Amino acid sequence: MILTPGVEIVIATHNPGKVREVREALYSLPIQLRDLGEFPHVSSVAEIGETYRENALLKAVGYAKQTGVCALADDSGLEVDSLGGMPGVLSARFAGENASDRDRVRKLLTTVALAKSPDRRARFVCCMVLAGWQSKREQLDNAEPQLLKVAEAKCDGEISFEERGTNGFGFDPVFVPRGFRETFGELPAAVKARISHRARALAVVHSFLDHNLAQT
Numbered sequence: 001m002i003l004t005p006g007v008e009i010v011i012a013t014h015n016p017g018k019v020r021e022v023r024e025a026l027y028s029l030p031i032q033l034r035d036l037g038e039f040p041h042v043s044s045v046a047e048i049g050e051t052y053r054e055n056a057l058l059k060a061v062g063y064a065k066q067t068g069v070c071a072l073a074d075d076s077g078l079e080v081d082s083l084g085g086m087p088g089v090l091s092a093r094f095a096g097e098n099a100s101d102r103d104r105v106r107k108l109l110t111t112v113a114l115a116k117s118p119d120r121r122a123r124f125v126c127c128m129v130l131a132g133w134q135s136k137r138e139q140l141d142n143a144e145p146q147l148l149k150v151a152e153a154k155c156d157g158e159i160s161f162e163e164r165g166t167n168g169f170g171f172d173p174v175f176v177p178r179g180f181r182e183t184f185g186e187l188p189a190a191v192k193a194r195i196s197h198r199a200r201a202l203a204v205v206h207s208f209l210d211h212n213l214a215q216t
Contacts, residue, residue: 003070003134003212005030012036012063012073014044017169022072024193025202029209034069042066052077052089052127057147060131064145070132071145072205076197078124078171080108080159082117088125091171105163105174112159120158124175126197127152128205149208153200168192 009031011022023033036042045062049055052075059073077091087094087108095103112120130149157177165173165185173185177195184192193199 005213006032008032008034008069010034010036010039010063010067010069010071012059012071015169018074018198021193021198022202025199026206029206030213031209036063039067047075050089052125053150053152055089056127056129057131060129061145064131070130070148072128072130074126074128074198074201076124076126078122078175080112080122082112082115082119101170105171108171109162109174122157122159122175124155124197126154126201128201130205149205151201151204153197153204155195155197155200
């Protein structure tokens with residue numbers, strides 16, 4: 001791997017919460033993180049994969065092609081045992097394409113209640129993919145972006161009976177991570193940045209980049 005210090009990496013998401021978490025996790029590295037908003041010509045990449053990895057790879061490769069810089073994408077979801085692992089890869093679309101976080105949370109609580117199961121175990125799952133070019137020469141030659149790194153992680157916990165807290169985003173107000181009584185919506189951001197599924201995946205990406213950039 002011959003990634004050079006200062007390499008540009010676009011954070012391949014329009015979710016401001018995810019952008020913030022990526023920036024906070026990778027800020028110490030000698031890389032240039034960019035937002036999709038800096039590339040107004042890009043089109044959204046359809047998440048048609050059946051797994052987190054397939055969707056993350058589609059987005060990372062798709063946005064790398066469109067922007068011409070390396071792309072870091074993730075696909076993540078909440079899996080609830082009493083719902084047979086749902087909503088899973090459909091988490092972002094659980095309450096419809098244009099639903100808000102609150103819409104999704106309320107539908108989840110209602111669906112779990114209707115399941116009439118005492119089992120409220122759940123987990124957040126994240127697959128993060130970095131795609132791009134191993135060298136500036138490949139990039140300048142317009143070679144196809146390649147898979148550079150895959151990081152997968154999870155955070156076990158359970159679903160609360162009601163929304164609690166205003167921190168975070170998505171299903172955070174109803175997810176209680178194992179070993180805690182507070183939801184992700186109540187816990188300080190510094191705690192979530194240490195134990196969440198995305199934080200754990202980002203730690204792997206950070207280590208990968210730090211190692212490969214250090215060898216240049």
